[in-house]
Amino acid sequence: MSKVPDSEYQFNSPFSLSKRIVAYLIDSLLLILAVILCFQLVDVLYVNFSGQLKYISADMSDQQNRLIECFADSELMQYDEQAGIAVEDELLGQNFIYSLVLSTLGDDVSDEAAYKGEYIFSDMGVKDHSVVYYYAQFKPNHSAGFVGYDESKTGREYVENLFLTACNNSENGYFGQSFPLLERNVAVALDRLIVNRENSCDIDGVTYYGRDIFIELYNAFSSVLEGARAEFTQSYRPFTDLNESFSSSREQLIKIKTGELCIAYFAGAFVCFMIVPVIFRGNSAALLLLRGRCIGRSGLKMRWYNYVVRWLCRSLFYFSNIMFVLLLTYGRYASFFLTCSIAGGLRFYMFCLIPIVMMLISFIIFAFDKSERKTLTDRLSLTVVKEKE
Numbered sequence: 167m168s169k170v171p172d173s174e175y176q177f178n179s180p181f182s183l184s185k186r187i188v189a190y191l192i193d194s195l196l197l198i199l200a201v202i203l204c205f206q207l208v209d210v211l212y213v214n215f216s217g218q219l220k221y222i223s224a225d226m227s228d229q230q231n232r233l234i235e236c237f238a239d240s241e242l243m244q245y246d247e248q249a250g251i252a253v254e255d256e257l258l259g260q261n262f263i264y265s266l267v268l269s270t271l272g273d274d275v276s277d278e279a280a281y282k283g284e285y286i287f288s289d290m291g292v293k294d295h296s297v298v299y300y301y302a303q304f305k306p307n308h309s310a311g312f313v314g315y316d317e318s319k320t321g322r323e324y325v326e327n328l329f330l331t332a333c334n335n336s337e338n339g340y341f342g343q344s345f346p347l348l349e350r351n352v353a354v355a356l357d358r359l360i361v362n363r364e365n366s367c368d369i370d371g372v373t374y375y376g377r378d379i380f381i382e383l384y385n386a387f388s389s390v391l392e393g394a395r396a397e398f399t400q401s402y403r404p405f406t407d408l409n410e411s412f413s414s415s416r417e418q419l420i421k422i423k424t425g426e427l428c429i430a431y432f433a434g435a436f437v438c439f440m441i442v443p444v445i446f447r448g449n450s451a452a453l454l455l456l457r458g459r460c461i462g463r464s465g466l467k468m469r470w471y472n473y474v475v476r477w478l479c480r481s482l483f484y485f486s487n488i489m490f491v492l493l494l495t496y497g498r499y500a501s502f503f504l505t506c507s508i509a510g511g512l513r514f515y516m517f518c519l520i521p522i523v524m525m526l527i528s529f530i531i532f533a534f535d536k537s538e539r540k541t542l543t544d545r546l547s548l549t550v551v552k553e554k555e
Contacts (some may be wrong), residue, residue: 180539
């Protein structure tokens with residue numbers, strides 16, 4: 167076997183712990199980039215050569231649209247078709263309160279155009295909307311679809327009691343005698359808050375704190391809406407059946423994508439930890455940047471088995487970086503992949519945590535090896551990393 171040319175690296179200083187950590191971070195970043203690129207390629211190839219992914223995606227899109235329609239029919243959600251997204255809950259609560267003011271004051275409302283928008287109803291006292299519609303009309307008219315349907319938990323009086331309980335309104339009398347219409351002075355105070363930003367005002371010798379009333383009504387609406395949605399999503403069979411079908415399709419899609427991701431990971435790892443070191447005589451990109459040199463025992467050139475074992479070890483020890491690929495690719499939806507069941511009930515994130523433990527063990531071994539400073543990868547692959555002095 168021939169020695170490494172140009173220098174007797176076996177007599178050089180071992181790579182320091184700080185440089186090892188920096189090298190790990192650099193190689194991780196390059197690996198993440200390589201995996202993302204490979205993932206895009208693998209996904210394109212799978213879509214082109216298999217119709218399964220297209221079928222599942224189309225089926226999920228149809229199921230999602232039906233779920234939205236089902237939810238929208240109950241008026242517990244409003245969907246902005248133009249924007250293609252659901253109206254935010256915060257806006258729902260605000261608009262519900264605005265609608266109470268508009269319906270209560272009618273033509274006496276101040277500068278109605280200042281806050282009457284597309285999603286604000288001005289006929290709240292005539293036609294039910296949102297949670298009022300759900301309890302007073304939708305639920306009784308679809309009683310056969312609810313599991314454990316209880317007629318006592320329907321109707322306008324039931325909604326009124328929910329609101330009174332949620333905002334402790336038995337003393338304040340915000341709704342007067344004609345729920346869901348507000349007591350008139352309360353509506354005037356809210357109107358002045360909305361239009362003129364008056365946090366409080368005096369009406370008929372009484373001080374009304376419009377901002378506090380608004381917050382109390384908003385919190386009450388949010389509480390009632392949350393309870394109604396929980397009941398709907400858990401008890402309304404047409405929705406639960408659709409949601410179960412959608413979840414099944416999503417799980418199938420996630421498993422396919424997870425398989426693609428694993429293929430992309432090992433392809434990226436092959437590039438970073440096999441092809442690059444072969445081209446640069448055992449050195450990864452990080453070692454080149456930090457002026458290091460990976461060699462065999464006693465300054466011998468690395469053999470093929472050194473490359474193979476080193477590639478396998480690093481591919482396994484760096485596997486936890488796949489979590490960052492998921493976060494960068496799917497954002498908050500990455501949790502669906504990390505909690506995906508892979509084998510025997512084991513979750514995908516469990517396979518990502520094992521390499522972290524192994525990497526920590528490797529660094530502990532390195533820290534206690536005062537003479538040669540070898541990691542677990544170095545020991546298994548019969549190599550050592552030296553300074554390029």
